[in-house]
Amino acid sequence: MLKPDKLSLNIPDTTKPRVVIIGGGFGGINLARKLSEKHFQVVMFDRQNYHGFWPLLYQVATAGLEPDSIAEPLRKMFGSDDYGDFYFRLVKVTGINPDARTVDTLIGELPYDFLVVATGTKINYFGNDQIKKYAFPLKQIPHALNLRSQMLQAFEQANMTSDPEIRQSLMNFVIVGGGPTGVELAGALAEMKKHVLPTDYPGMDFTQMNIFLIEGMDRVLPPMSVEASEKTHKYLSELGIIIKLNTLVEAYDGEIVILKGGEQIKTNTLIWAAGVSGAVIGGLPEECVERGRYLVNEFNQVKGYDNIFAIGDVALMKTPEFPKGHPGVAQPAIQQGKLLAKNLKRLVLKQPLEPFKYFDKGSLAIIGRNRAVADLPNNIHLGGFFAWVIWLFVHIMYLIGFRNKLVVLSNWIYKFFTYENGTRLIIRPFIRKGDRVSQDFINKYNTD
Amino acid sequence: MLKPDKLSLNIPDTTKPRVVIIGGGFGGINLARKLSEKHFQVVMFDRQNYHGFWPLLYQVATAGLEPDSIAEPLRKMFGSDDYGDFYFRLVKVTGINPDARTVDTLIGELPYDFLVVATGTKINYFGNDQIKKYAFPLKQIPHALNLRSQMLQAFEQANMTSDPEIRQSLMNFVIVGGGPTGVELAGALAEMKKHVLPTDYPGMDFTQMNIFLIEGMDRVLPPMSVEASEKTHKYLSELGIIIKLNTLVEAYDGEIVILKGGEQIKTNTLIWAAGVSGAVIGGLPEECVERGRYLVNEFNQVKGYDNIFAIGDVALMKTPEFPKGHPGVAQPAIQQGKLLAKNLKRLVLKQPLEPFKYFDKGSLAIIGRNRAVADLPNNIHLGGFFAWVIWLFVHIMYLIGFRNKLVVLSNWIYKFFTYENGTRLIIRPFIRKGDRVSQDFINKYNTD
Numbered sequence: 054m055l056k057p058d059k060l061s062l063n064i065p066d067t068t069k070p071r072v073v074i075i076g077g078g079f080g081g082i083n084l085a086r087k088l089s090e091k092h093f094q095v096v097m098f099d100r101q102n103y104h105g106f107w108p109l110l111y112q113v114a115t116a117g118l119e120p121d122s123i124a125e126p127l128r129k130m131f132g133s134d135d136y137g138d139f140y141f142r143l144v145k146v147t148g149i150n151p152d153a154r155t156v157d158t159l160i161g162e163l164p165y166d167f168l169v170v171a172t173g174t175k176i177n178y179f180g181n182d183q184i185k186k187y188a189f190p191l192k193q194i195p196h197a198l199n200l201r202s203q204m205l206q207a208f209e210q211a212n213m214t215s216d217p218e219i220r221q222s223l224m225n226f227v228i229v230g231g232g233p234t235g236v237e238l239a240g241a242l243a244e245m246k247k248h249v250l251p252t253d254y255p256g257m258d259f260t261q262m263n264i265f266l267i268e269g270m271d272r273v274l275p276p277m278s279v280e281a282s283e284k285t286h287k288y289l290s291e292l293g294i295i296i297k298l299n300t301l302v303e304a305y306d307g308e309i310v311i312l313k314g315g316e317q318i319k320t321n322t323l324i325w326a327a328g329v330s331g332a333v334i335g336g337l338p339e340e341c342v343e344r345g346r347y348l349v350n351e352f353n354q355v356k357g358y359d360n361i362f363a364i365g366d367v368a369l370m371k372t373p374e375f376p377k378g379h380p381g382v383a384q385p386a387i388q389q390g391k392l393l394a395k396n397l398k399r400l401v402l403k404q405p406l407e408p409f410k411y412f413d414k415g416s417l418a419i420i421g422r423n424r425a426v427a428d429l430p431n432n433i434h435l436g437g438f439f440a441w442v443i444w445l446f447v448h449i450m451y452l453i454g455f456r457n458k459l460v461v462l463s464n465w466i467y468k469f470f471t472y473e474n475g476t477r478l479i480i481r482p483f484i485r486k487g488d489r490v491s492q493d494f495i496n497k498y499n500t501d
Numbered sequence: 502m503l504k505p506d507k508l509s510l511n512i513p514d515t516t517k518p519r520v521v522i523i524g525g526g527f528g529g530i531n532l533a534r535k536l537s538e539k540h541f542q543v544v545m546f547d548r549q550n551y552h553g554f555w556p557l558l559y560q561v562a563t564a565g566l567e568p569d570s571i572a573e574p575l576r577k578m579f580g581s582d583d584y585g586d587f588y589f590r591l592v593k594v595t596g597i598n599p600d601a602r603t604v605d606t607l608i609g610e611l612p613y614d615f616l617v618v619a620t621g622t623k624i625n626y627f628g629n630d631q632i633k634k635y636a637f638p639l640k641q642i643p644h645a646l647n648l649r650s651q652m653l654q655a656f657e658q659a660n661m662t663s664d665p666e667i668r669q670s671l672m673n674f675v676i677v678g679g680g681p682t683g684v685e686l687a688g689a690l691a692e693m694k695k696h697v698l699p700t701d702y703p704g705m706d707f708t709q710m711n712i713f714l715i716e717g718m719d720r721v722l723p724p725m726s727v728e729a730s731e732k733t734h735k736y737l738s739e740l741g742i743i744i745k746l747n748t749l750v751e752a753y754d755g756e757i758v759i760l761k762g763g764e765q766i767k768t769n770t771l772i773w774a775a776g777v778s779g780a781v782i783g784g785l786p787e788e789c790v791e792r793g794r795y796l797v798n799e800f801n802q803v804k805g806y807d808n809i810f811a812i813g814d815v816a817l818m819k820t821p822e823f824p825k826g827h828p829g830v831a832q833p834a835i836q837q838g839k840l841l842a843k844n845l846k847r848l849v850l851k852q853p854l855e856p857f858k859y860f861d862k863g864s865l866a867i868i869g870r871n872r873a874v875a876d877l878p879n880n881i882h883l884g885g886f887f888a889w890v891i892w893l894f895v896h897i898m899y900l901i902g903f904r905n906k907l908v909v910l911s912n913w914i915y916k917f918f919t920y921e922n923g924t925r926l927i928i929r930p931f932i933r934k935g936d937r938v939s940q941d942f943i944n945k946y947n948t949d
Contacts, residue, residue: 060661063704102653103926119567119908121924128701129925143657143927160661194928205550209591213508213608253576256511256588456915460567463911467904476569477577478551479591480642 060160064140067094070401073156073163075146075334076171077104077127079383080365083390084169085131085139089398093167095139098146098158102126105194106452108383109461111234113197115241116205116249116474120194122460125453149336151358157336167397170347170355170363171390174329174381177345187307188325191234202479203322204242209479212254222319224262227310229302230326231268232276233418236285238324239266240420243292248472264294265318269301269327274426276380277416280434281426288420288436302327329381331367343369346378351408353393364389370409379411383451388412419444422469508608512588515542518849521604521611523594523782524619525552525575528813528834532617533579533587535842540849541615543587546594546606550574553642554901556831557909559682561645563689564653564697564922568642570908573901597784599806605784615845618795618803618811619838622777622829625793635755636773639682648772650927652690655769657927660702670767672710675758677750678774679716680724681866684733686772687714688868691740696920712742713766717749717775722874724828725864728882729874736868736884750775777829779815791817794826799856801841812837818857827859831899836860867892870917 064071070093074081077099088095103124112118131139148157149170155162176192178185189200204226211223226242228235246262266273266289272282273289273296289296301313302323310318330345341347341356347363348356349370355361365386369378379385389409396406415429417440425440427433435443445465452458468474512519518541522529525547536543551572560566579587596605597618603610624640626633637648652674659671674690676683694710714721714737720730721737721744737744749761750771758766778793789795789804795811796804797818803809813834817826827833837857844854863877865888873888875881883891893913900906916922 059664059667060658061663063661063663065704101927102657119569120928121567121926124926126701126925129921132700132703142661143654144661194926198928206591209550210508213511213590213592215509215511216507219507252580253574255580456912456919456921459911459915460908463907464904467907471904473577473904477574478569478572478642479549480568480646 058160060144062142062144062158062161062163064094064096064142064163067138069094069138070166071096071164072167072169072397073165074098074169074171075156076173076332076365076367077101077141078171078173078365078386080173080386080390081169081171082127082130083387084171084364084394085136085390087391087394089394090136090138092398092401093138095136096163096165097127097131097139097141098144098156099127099141100143100145101193102128102141102143104130104453106457107192108233108448109452110191110194110197111238111241113194114191114200114204114238115245116201116477117241117468118461118464119476120198122457122464123452124194125457130453146334149334149361151337151361154360166360167400168361169393170334170361170367171365171386172332172334172367173386174366175332176325177328177330178325179328181304184302184305184323184325187305188229188323190325191238192329198480200322200324201477205477205479207321208250208254208257212257218319221261222308223321224259225265225318225320226263226322226324227265227267227318227320228324228326229267230328231266231270231273231296231298232326233274235266235268235324235326236273236289236418236420238326239264239289239294240292240424243289243294244421245474246293249474249477253477265297265320266294267297267300267302267312269299271298273298274418276382277418277426278428278434281416281418281428281436284426284434284436285418285420288424288426292421329366331369333367337361352396352406353389353409362393364393372411375411380416382416384414385411417444417447506608508592510590510592510606510609510611512542512544512590512611515586517542517586518614519544519612520615520617520845521613522546522617522619523604524621524780524813524815525549525589526619526621526813526834527831528621528838529617529619530575530578531835531838532619532812532842533584533838535839537842537846538584538586540846541586543584544611544613545575545579545587545589546592546604547575547589548591548593549641550576550589550591552578552901554899554905555640556681556896557900558639558642558645559686559689561642562639562648562652562686563693564649564925565689565916566909566912567924568646570905570912571900572642573905578901594782597782597809599785599809602808614808615848616809617841618782618809618815619813619834620780620782620815621834622814623780624773625776625778626773627776629752632750632753632771632773635753636677636771638773639686640777646928648770649925651770653925653927656698656702656705660705666767669709670756671769672707673713673766673768674711674770674772675713675715675766675768676772676774677715678776679714679718679721679744679746680774681722683714683716683772683774684721684737685867686774687712687737687742688740688872691737691742692869693922694741697922697925701925713745713768714742715745715748715750715760717747719747721746722866724830725866725874726876726880726882729866729876729884732874732882732884733866733868736872736874740869777814779817781815785809800844800854801837801857810841812841820859823859828864830864832862833859865892865895 072093074097106123109123144158207223211220304311346369349368353362366381419425423438425444427435427440520541522545554571557571592606655671659668752759794817797816801810867873871886873892875883875888
């Protein structure tokens with residue numbers, strides 16, 4: 054790899070106004086797709102070269118999908134000639150200089166006319182470095198591969214110990230956070246426990262396998278309706294998942310989880326799905342940021358600026374309907390991205406801007422085979438098989454790329470009929486510094 | 502991860518003779534599948550939990566296939582009830598004690614009645630530690646992901662430099678070794694150069710991209726027929742690949758390749774496909790090992806032992822037809838594994854053993870779209886489209902698992918009609934100690 058000092062951004066000069074988009078998530082790609090190349094030069098920065106369909110990441114972690122099926126290369130999305138004046142750069146943005154109207158990156162600075170921050174979120178460990186060190190996050194594809202390997206490895210090792218206490222802590226899985234990620238992961242794990250693992254490990258007693266779901270609030274899926282929460286709670290319990298509400302995690306040293314109140318759970322695998330905060334970038338004054346997100350007006354303009362915008366999870370738009378901002382899901386990001394494309398054009402044409410109105414298409418969560426919950430507009434709440442079908446349909450529809458749709462669909466059909474999670478491979482490529490791994494483990498995976 | 506001292510093998514005692522198989526490759530799985538559970542208890546050790554279909558690994562490296570499509574979990578293959586007395590253990594075997602009739606592993610020793618070494622090969626750097634440190638190998642799934650990321654990263658960076666010399670060394674790819682891996686990788690890279698990369702990187706001039714194929718002997722594909730070599734050479738040249746025969750690599754420091762004779766090539770990416778040696782295990786006397794492989798008789802018995810066997814690439818069976826041993830491909834391993842299953846049964850039934858006769862089904866190599874070469878029995882040599890169709894058919898046929906066949910086939914169909922390599926994702930999970938990576942790179946990939 055080259056040192057940054059040998060690289061430069063190489064963006065051609067232009068007479069058109071330059072729109073710099075930081076982030077290729079749901080907000081960023083929907084903005085870039087709709088931006089008129091006639092009026093703008095578009096530059097997109099991201100630290101990955103792909104757009105990830107994160108609602109399905111938990112299926113990579115539970116061996117249901119290949120890592121590549123849920124992502125699409127950004128250059129593939131914007132490679133065609135419809136995006137003539139579009140430039141993608143795989144580099145980290147380190148700061149914003151609103152006065153100079155430039156962004157800093159690791160390989161130099163770039164002037165912008167319009168800046169759009171679409172960086173999404175980063176994991177929030179609430180300042181607990183010990184948990185950050187030992188917990189398994191689930192936010193990026195490498196996380197999912199790492200978690201998948203960790204879980205499968207735990208079963209392999211549970212199979213190789215005669216010490217009941219060690220076996221139990223290998224077969225305890227503690228998921229912290231009862232939001233969509235935690236719930237869907239718990240459900241998928243429970244399905245594996247029922248259908249896949251007993252065949253894979255004939256000698257083992259899977260009644261010993263415990264899946265804990267720990268939520269700080271008084272119900273699972275707090276962002277969804279009470280009806281959805283209750284149905285979900287019921288489904289999870291039927292799947293044998295141990296749910297602990299109003300419960301916070303105080304500490305985890307890689308072996309023992311200590312809950313607020315003192316209860317302890319022995320586990321080698323603590324999955325952290327407890328929260329995120331906006332991935333804000335340094336450089337803008339403090340008053341622009343509230344609870345880790347950029348304060349924006351109804352045009353997604355960051356407080357105090359008319360040419361700096363924030364969209365999606367990193368934006369905090371307070372409205373009468375959403376005094377605490379919009380839900381941290383794909384739809385607000387998608388809709389804000391599309392609207393901003395129009396509004397940027399209006400800006401250069403000196404036309405009045407259109408304020409953002411969130412169109413709630415409803416929200417969904419899948420708990421397991423034939424089980425899902427749906428909050429639809431007009432207060433319609435569905436559960437069970439019908440919601441499950443809607444979930445499948447919506448996720449295939451929104452999945453990026455013809456190829457991904459095809460591969461994911463064929464995997465799901467295969468899985469439905471065979472009860473198999475096809476990709477149960479332990480692929481934990483190379484050792485991360487500070488990983489809790491034994492020499493045995495390194496020998497096993499860092500071979501030539 | 503647990504320390505080895507907390508684990509034990511946990512293999513139940515048995516009155517049946519115990520067959521210990523080291524390695525779940527082509528030899529190991531074909532032996533285990535055919536071994537009569539009525540007569541034996543079977544224990545398989547491997548350091549991966551999956552069987553890899555390595556002939557397609559280069560397609561993972563060139564973004565044609567998902568990493569999971571070319572592998573099948575060993576527990577899935579042997580999970581069914583037909584394998585009642587079968588035990589898989591994910592652990593490294595560290596030694597053999599022929600006198601005590603035990604194998605040592607990182608978590609304890611295990612007595613065997615029959616031992617089968619089916620460990621295959623390891624990469625041979627011919628003692629050059631500098632090359633070992635800086636070259637990119639292509640032997641395991643993590644290698645393929647790492648190489649894929651390296652190559653895509655190189656294009657991203659070539660796009661971000663105005664220094665022509667730096668760009669050139671980023672766009673030079675040096676493949677060392679003109680065997681099947683090197684040839685097929687070179688061909689796939691050339692196809693990407695033609696069909697995928699120019700669309701992905703509109704601003705860039707891909708006439709600058711050079712693919713070097715360096716072979717020490719006087720023709721490419723030395724294991725195949727002269728006819729196949731000549732056709733392959735022609736195809737590779739037509740694809741613009743720079744072939745250097747009778748050429749050895751002397752040194753590589755991560756930036757400059759020095760060839761024997763002094764010629765130098767600047768490159769950030771040197772791919773090492775130059776050779777392998779048998780993955781022998783310590784414990785057997787020296788006279789059993791020749792050129793890094795176990796000397797075996799026609800029953801695959803290791804020299805001097807009647808209950809220790811070696812099959813596949815780690816075995817060296819000298820016959821009049823193959824004085825230097827059989828070719829290092831899947832077929833000899835598969836056939837030796839199947840025969841050994843029969844012979845082990847004959848051993849316990851005190852029946853005479855059947856000697857190994859290699860049935861050469863021919864060999865194939867694919868150079869690119871519509872281009873392949875085939876050496877078939879009876880001295881039939883094919884090339885071009887027809888050989889290409891045979892290649893596709895054979896590889897789908899031999900591919901493990903219904904699911905893998907389905908996924909790979911759909912990927913190939915997609916690729917054939919769209920000219921797209923679907924999975925161009927840079928997924929270089931976590932940093933390996935000693936990786937030549939900049940802080941920029943670490944920031945980019947080791948995020949939370």
